[in-house]
Amino acid sequence: MTTKESFTSDSLFELYKTLGLPVDMFDLKEGFTIFNLKEVGFTLPYESSSYRPNFFSFLFVKDGQGKYAIDEHTFEVAPHSIYFTNPSNYRTFSWQRIEDVLLITFDEAFLKKYIGEDVYTDFPFLLTEVIRPRVVPDDFFRDIGNINLQIRKEYKGNAASRYKIIGHLLAVLLFKIKEHIWMDYNPIYEGNRSSQIVILFKRMLEQHYRDLAAGKAAVVFRVQDYADAQHLHPNYLSSVIKSKTGKPIAVWIAEKTLAEARSLLQNSSIPVKEITYRLGFTETSHFSNFFKKHMGVSPNKYRNTLHL
The missing domain is CATH 2.60.120.280 (Regulatory protein AraC)
Structure with missing residues (x-):
């Protein structure tokens, strides 16, 4: 050896x-x-x-x-x-x-x-x-x-x-x-390790996006980061999350990104450009395309509509 x-x-x-x-x-x-x-x-x-x-x-x-x-x-x-x-x-x-x-x-x-x-x-x-x-x-x-x-x-x-x-x-x-x-x-009802994996992932996802929104974290976690936190391979983490929740891990992250984006646009005056970087997008146009794909309007229009 x-x-x-x-x-x-x-x-x-x-x-x-x-x-x-x-x-x-x-x-x-x-x-x-x-x-x-x-x-x-x-x-x-x-x-x-x-x-x-x-x-x-x-x-x-x-x-x-x-x-x-x-x-x-x-x-x-x-x-x-x-x-x-x-x-x-x-x-x-x-x-x-x-x-x-x-x-x-x-x-x-x-x-x-x-x-x-x-x-x-x-x-x-x-x-x-x-x-x-x-x-x-x-x-x-x-x-x-x-x-x-x-x-x-x-x-x-x-x-x-x-x-x-x-x-x-x-x-x-x-x-x-x-x-x-x-x-x-049935993995949906398994009350052991796989359930713990999902629970820990959800907790980490929630806390990380709170930190991002508050400016306490500068880098958006990848699937690898969530896997490393539980000493798992990313492929296995992805499979467990999909099997037990019915949603791929990428969907969980995208939905959380969208929720935080909407919250920041609704409840703060932080410029769209800064929200872009806080949520891990390298370009404002990328963030705008992401947001419009899910909400049907651009971030600026969404914010302006809220304040009419």
């Missing part, structure tokens, strides 16, 4: 490369991988550095022993367990024994390209923060094991349409897991 510092990884390839693990078995054409960890060649016992992934992963442990830690939680990974992670907080993993452990990873781009743009509607559990490994019955483990064997066969093959086939098989796998483990999962 080459580092003990925390880092962010956009793919399993980047993760293993940073950790000094073998990467010669990777196919980098798409954001998908499937390996038996026995093939990787871990020097056991093994403990990783802390990292934040920008990809989803499923771990199917037929025979092995290890631990995964995220935040203050540590979970034992035992035989016949399934462990799921998504782009989220920093975590570490360790292995004491690896005999038959299958790891599947995929990114959001792969999901939307080969399964569909509405993937989170079909599989809302992909956004869950329920991270505890699930020990499943033998028959279910064998059932999904057969699907995994087909996926591995396609991944190692050279068919021109192999990733389309893998996408279909992955969808089958996700449906099986949904029906067996997360049948009743």
Whole structure:
């Protein structure tokens, strides 16, 4: 292992490369991988550095022993367990024994390209923060094991349409897991980490725009800033906000920008030019176009109408 510092990884390839693990078995054409960890060649016992992934992963442990830690939680990974992670907080993993452990990873781009743009509607559990490994019955483990064997066969093959086939098989796998483990999962009613993410985002959004309106903040936050505040990847934050509220994070920010613009125009004499810069627009014309798009009139006309 080459580092003990925390880092962010956009793919399993980047993760293993940073950790000094073998990467010669990777196919980098798409954001998908499937390996038996026995093939990787871990020097056991093994403990990783802390990292934040920008990809989803499923771990199917037929025979092995290890631990995964995220935040203050540590979970034992035992035989016949399934462990799921998504782009989220920093975590570490360790292995004491690896005999038959299958790891599947995929990114959001792969999901939307080969399964569909509405993937989170079909599989809302992909956004869950329920991270505890699930020990499943033998028959279910064998059932999904057969699907995994087909996926591995396609991944190692050279068919021109192999990733389309893998996408279909992955969808089958996700449906099986949904029906067996997360049948009743609904992110709208989940009262744990995902709800906290939305609450903290809304609080931060509100406070930040108060600071902007009062001149206490000079730079408008980007999605990256809201994500960094919760130690999340921006793609994951965006997905959680959209899934749980029904509105993309960009819409939340645009609506808040518009609300603050209207408030400043109504309740202050601050020039439109200054409002432009306070709300993060580089040119008055950009702000005017934004405001007119949503309100139907220019900022000046809106203000003048209020004071007739």
